[in-house]
Amino acid sequence: MVYVATDRPLPLIEWQDQSPSFYVSELAEDEKRVIKQFSKPFVYYVGSHQGCGCGFSYGQWPVEDEDDRTEDAAARESVKRLSEYLSNIVQHAEIELFVCWDGDQEAEPEYKSVITPAEIGGEAFEFKEKQFLTITKV
DSSP: OEEEEESSOOOOBOOOSSSOOOEEEEOOGGGGGGGGGOSSSEEEEEEOTTSSGGGSOBSSSOOOSHHHHHHHHHHHHHHHHHHHHHHHHHTTSOEEEEEOOTTOTTSOOSEEEEEOGGGSOSSSBOOOTTEEEEEOOO
């Protein structure tokens, strides 16, 4: 699960059943408990092509067949779109991001760091569980 919070409302991106990809949605009722993690008032769920945060990971395992290549390409695209989305937002708003497994929305963060949107991506990428990130311009 990947949640993003800012000090201003964000544009939503709908989930597309026919063409799954990066999306941004309002919190579901059972996800609202994650709000306690943030100092910012506007909190959203961001998802990957897999429909959850798991698809924001690539380069962690060998790409051995066509299915692996397809998944790797989709994960890279999800991460790229997340990075671009955050790059646009950080120009006008402060951003906080929390990553956890479903059910850990209220868990204390185990990793905290400050990064730029450009650090989301690269040759290999994955978030850590219970990770809290502050996203800055530079």
